[in-house]
Amino acid sequence: MKKLIVLVLLISLSCKKKVEDKVNGVSFVSSGEEVAQIHVNPILDIHANYAAIMPFGFIPQTDSSELIFNSDRQWFGETKEGAKQYIGMLHKNGVRVMLKPQVWIRRGEFTGNLTMQNEADWKKLEDSYSKFILLYADLAQETQTDIFCIGTELASFVKNRPEYWSYLIEEVRKVYKGKITYAANWDEYAKTPFWNELDYIGVNAYFPICDRQNPTMQTMREGWQPWKTKLKELALEVKKPMLFTEFGYRSMDYTGKKPWLVDRNQEKVNLQAQADATQVIFEEFWDEDWFAGGFVWKWFMHHDKVGGLADNRFTPQNKPAESVIRRQYAKIKKYGL
Known part of the structure; x- marks a missing residue:
């Protein structure tokens, strides 16, 4: 009888540890102002234990070789000073951070298409990008940030310059002593060549899982299975944990068809589809x-002014999906508390 009780306790502790070790994060959108306690409270209310902070570097077009970053023409939250203030406020509240500097191409063109036309321009881009990333790697070390992301959805850059990325990882590790990842797009991660050199396999998980206008949870579960199998196989092969550097759904019809869509379409609002898709991703992955774990895309500073029942965009704020996230994230303790 005593052996049985010990076994049950060990299983219970193992399961508890598995849940509490998860990254239950939000992607915290940069703003033009400082973060105050009132802005952090909604993050605490959903029991998030991580937030991604995303300073930006800007580039004019997909063949431009020079990044503009940490400029006085940027919003406060997109700069080094702003990122430091955001991180400080989150840490003060027991929320860990992934620092995730990102590239923005004018008019929102897809960063995966960033491609230079000649060797000289590739060298210029690499030099500019290194300065951008190492600036924030230094900040990550200074602030004792837990995770640092070296890039987001840069498929062509990675494909054409794999040696550079290995060099960049080495340079980042000279500066930053925490865990490192890269945020590969859902259709890019299987070809990313440097997972062995990182601490997490990072994936922006906008996988197409269902073509239905009003998808059921069952159809979405079924749609996840082939993708889940491949993700698991890679994690086991590389022996690195899988991290959803972004995940989320639009609150609209056909939410599982092309989850990466960021256009301003007028597709009918479908709050239940977003909530159900979020519940399914938790059920399929969080116990593995x-x-x-992962970071919900996306979470805005002014909680009372965003989302809501008439909004068909990504944010779960003030929608049924927010309650789904709260229930899941409530299973974990926040560090430092």
Whole structure:
């Protein structure tokens, strides 16, 4: 009888540890002002234990070789000073941070298409990008940030310059002593060549899972299975945990068809589809040993002014999906508390 009780306790502790180790994060959108306690409270209310902070570097077009970053023409939250203030406020509240500097191409063109036309321009881009990333790697070390992301959805850059990325990882590790990842797009991650050199396999998980206008949870579960199998196989092969550096759904019809869509379409609002899709991703992944957790896309500073029942965009704020996230994230303790 005593052996049985010990076994039950060990299983219970193992399951508890598995849940509490998960990254239950939000992607915290940069703003033009400082973060105050009133802005952090909604993050605490959903029991998030991580937030991604995303300073930006800007580039004019997909063949431009020079990044503009940490400029006085940017919003406060997109700069080094702003990122530091955001991180400080989150840490003060027991929320860990992934620092995730990102590239923005004018008019929102897809960063995966960033491609230079000649060797000289590739060298210029690499030099500019290194300065951008190492500036924030230094900040990550200074602030004792837990995770640092070296890039987001840069498929062509990675494909054409794999040696550079290995060099960049080495340079980042000279500066920053925490855990490192890269945020590969859902259709890019299987070809990313440097997972062995990182601490997490990072994936922006906008996988197409269902073509239905009003998808059921069952159809979305079924749609996840082939993708889940491949993700698990890679995690086990590389022996690195899988981290969803971004995940989320639009609150609209056909939410599982092309989850990456960021256009301003007028597709009918479908709050239940967003909530159900979010619940399914939690059920499919959060209990898996090879899965580290993820960051909801996306979470805005002014909680009372965003989202809502008439909004068909990504944010779960003030929608049924927010309650789904709260229930899931409530299973974990926040560090430092």
